[in-house]
Amino acid sequence: MSRADRRSRLVGSAAVAPLGLASLVLLGDGLGTEVGIPGQVVGYMAATGLLLGMALAPLLLKAKHRAGFRHTVALVPGLSLLLMAVVPEIPVFATFVMVVAACAPTLLALTRGGPGRRAGHAGLVGVAFAVVIAAVFATDPLNGLGVAGALALVAGIFVPGAPPAPSDSRPVRRMLPAYAAVGWALGAVILPALRLWMFRFELFGTDQMVALLAAVAVGCALAYPLGRAIGDIASLLILAAGGLVLTATGPNAPLLGVGVAVAFGASIAALAVLDRQTAGRGAALTASFALLGGLLAYGADPLLRTFAGSGTALTLCALPILALALLELRLTPPAEQDGPPLLMWRLSDRDRAIDGISLAARPGDVLAFYGKGSRSILGLVAGTVPAGGGRLLSDGADLTRLPAARRVDLGLAHRAPVVADGDGRTVAERLADATEPWRARQVLEVFPALAERRDEPVAGLDGMAGLLLGLAEALLREPRVLLVDAQYCAPSLGPVLSGLAAKGAVVVLAEPPVPLAAGLGARTHLLKKGRVDAELVAPTEEELTESLDQGRS
Numbered sequence: 001m002s003r004a005d006r007r008s009r010l011v012g013s014a015a016v017a018p019l020g021l022a023s024l025v026l027l028g029d030g031l032g033t034e035v036g037i038p039g040q041v042v043g044y045m046a047a048t049g050l051l052l053g054m055a056l057a058p059l060l061l062k063a064k065h066r067a068g069f070r071h072t073v074a075l076v077p078g079l080s081l082l083l084m085a086v087v088p089e090i091p092v093f094a095t096f097v098m099v100v101a102a103c104a105p106t107l108l109a110l111t112r113g114g115p116g117r118r119a120g121h122a123g124l125v126g127v128a129f130a131v132v133i134a135a136v137f138a139t140d141p142l143n144g145l146g147v148a149g150a151l152a153l154v155a156g157i158f159v160p161g162a163p164p165a166p167s168d169s170r171p172v173r174r175m176l177p178a179y180a181a182v183g184w185a186l187g188a189v190i191l192p193a194l195r196l197w198m199f200r201f202e203l204f205g206t207d208q209m210v211a212l213l214a215a216v217a218v219g220c221a222l223a224y225p226l227g228r229a230i231g232d233i234a235s236l237l238i239l240a241a242g243g244l245v246l247t248a249t250g251p252n253a254p255l256l257g258v259g260v261a262v263a264f265g266a267s268i269a270a271l272a273v274l275d276r277q278t279a280g281r282g283a284a285l286t287a288s289f290a291l292l293g294g295l296l297a298y299g300a301d302p303l304l305r306t307f308a309g310s311g312t313a314l315t316l317c318a319l320p321i322l323a324l325a326l327l328e329l330r331l332t333p334p335a336e337q338d339g340p341p342l343l344m345w346r347l348s349d350r351d352r353a354i355d356g357i358s359l360a361a362r363p364g365d366v367l368a369f370y371g372k373g374s375r376s377i378l379g380l381v382a383g384t385v386p387a388g389g390g391r392l393l394s395d396g397a398d399l400t401r402l403p404a405a406r407r408v409d410l411g412l413a414h415r416a417p418v419v420a421d422g423d424g425r426t427v428a429e430r431l432a433d434a435t436e437p438w439r440a441r442q443v444l445e446v447f448p449a450l451a452e453r454r455d456e457p458v459a460g461l462d463g464m465a466g467l468l469l470g471l472a473e474a475l476l477r478e479p480r481v482l483l484v485d486a487q488y489c490a491p492s493l494g495p496v497l498s499g500l501a502a503k504g505a506v507v508v509l510a511e512p513p514v515p516l517a518a519g520l521g522a523r524t525h526l527l528k529k530g531r532v533d534a535e536l537v538a539p540t541e542e543e544l545t546e547s548l549d550q551g552r553s
C-alpha cells in the first residue's frame with residue numbers, strides 16, 4: 001500500500017463514519033427541535049440504522065473489490081447529511097439518519113482494511129471535528145449538519161481505491177469482546193459527560209462543547225503514547241474504565257474533562273493495538289462489534305438512570321469494561337515464576353510472516369523451523385522483529401516489549417550469527433569483553449577456524465565466521481535461549497549445539513540442514529502461511545526430507 005493510499009484510508013476513517021455519527025448524536029436535541037421530533041428519537045433512528053448496517057455489512061462487502069462501490073458507500077453519508085439539512089421534513093430526515101448510520105459498519109470495515117494501525121486515532125480526530133461543529137452551531141443545528149455533510153462528502157472522495165485486506169475473521173474472534181469493550185467505553189462517556197457538565201457545573205451550550213473538545217483533544221494526544229507505553233489490551237481497558245469513573249466522580253469541571261480524555265485516549269490506544277494485531281482481518285466483524293458495544297452503552301445509560309443518578313450510572317458502565325479486561329487477562333498466560341525458558345502464546349509479527357504461533361519449550365529442547373517465517377521466529381525472540389500480537393515469555397519474564405539489547409544483557413536470548421554492524425573490535429577483543437581473557441582463549445580452541453581470524457574486525461566477518469563467533473559467545477554467556485540462523489551451520493557443529501542444550505539452553509534453529517536437525521533430535525515445525533502446518537518429534541533424516549518435500553509440492 002502506498003503512503004498516499006494509507007493517508008486516504010485515514011481521511012475516510014476519520015471524517016466519514018465517526019464524523020457523521022458523532023454529529024447526529026451531538027446535534028440530536030437541536031435537530032429534533034428543528035424537525036419536530038424528540039431529540040431521543042434521533043438517537044433511536046441512528047441506532048436502528050446501525051443495527052441494519054451491521055446485518056447488511058457482510059452482504060455489501062462482497063462487492064468491496066469494485067472501486068465504484070467503495071466510492072459510493074463513502075459518498076452516501078455526506079450526501080445524506082446535506083439532504084437532511086436542506087429538506088428538514090420528518091420522512092426525509094428519518095430516512096437519511098438511518099442511511100448514514102447503516103453505512104457506518106461497511107465504511108469502517110473498508111477504511112480499516114489492511115494494517116489499520118492508526119485508524120482509531122484518525123477516528124478520534126473525526127469525533128473532534130464533530131465536537132467543533134456542535135460547539136459552533138449549537139444554536140443552528142441544521143447548518144451544522146450541512147457543514148458536517150460537506151466535510152464528510154469531501155473526505156469520502158479520498159477513500160482508497162486499493163482493495164481492502166482479506167476479511168477472514170477466524171484469527172480475530174477471540175478479540176471481539178475487547179472490540180466491544182472499546183466501543184462501550186467510547187459510547188458510554190460522551191453524553192453522560194455533557195449531562196454532568198451541565199447539571200453539576202452549569203456549563204451550557206457552547207461551553208459544554210468547548211469542554212468536550214478540550215477533553216477529546218487531550219485524548220488524541222494521549223492515545224499514541226499510551227499505546228506505546230502500555231500496549232497491553234487488558235491494561236488499556238482498565239485505564240479506560242478508570243477514565244469513566246473519574247468522569248463520574250470528578251469534583252470539578254477540569255477533572256471531569258481529564259476523565260473523558262483518559263477514557264478516550266485509552267480506548268483509542270486499545271483499538272489501535274487490536275487493529276495492529278488483527279492486521280485488517282475480519283474488519284467488518286470487528287467494526288460491527290465496536291459499534292455494537294457503543295450502541296449498547298448508549299442504550300444502557302437511560303436505563304441505568306431510571307434508578308440511579310448520572311454519576312452512579314456512569315460508574316456502573318465501567319463494570320462491563322473491567323469484566324472484559326479481567327477476561328482478557330484470564331485468556332492471557334500469566335508470567336509465572338519458574339516458567340519455561342521459552343513460551344510463545346499466539347505470537348505474531350506485524351507483517352504476519354508469523355501469525356499466532358503458540359508453543360512451549362523445556363530446558364534442553366532443540367527446536368527446528370522450516371518454511372517462510374522461520375527466520376522471523378528468530379527475530380521475534382531476539383527482539384529485532386517487533387511483535388504484532390500475542391506474548392513471549394522466558395522463565396516467567398515477559399519479553400514481548402523488551403528491547404533486544406536488554407534480552408541479551410539478561411541472558412534471556414542470544415543470536416548467531418552475530419549482528420556486528422559498526423563494531424570496530426576484533427574477534428579476540430569482543431570475546432574478551434564478554435568474559436575473562438583466559439576463557440576467551442579457551443573458547444577459541446573449540447573453533448579453530450575462528451581462532452585463525454582472532455585479529456580480524458568483527459564487522460568484516462562473513463556468514464560462517466559470524467556464526468562461529470555467535471556460538472563462541474553463547475558458550476561464554478550460557479543464555480537461556482540460543483537462536484541460530486542455521487543456513488551456514490554444518491553438521492559438524494552438532495556437538496557444540498547439543499552441549500549447550502545439555503546445559504539447559506533452548507536451541508532454536510531456522511532452516512538447519514536436515515542431517516543436523518535429525519542428529520540433534522530436534523522437535524521440528526513446518527510453517528505454512530505463518531502457522532505451524534506440521535510438527536515432527538525427533539524425525540529421522542528420511543522422515544524429515546519426505547515431509548519437507550511434501551510441504552514444497
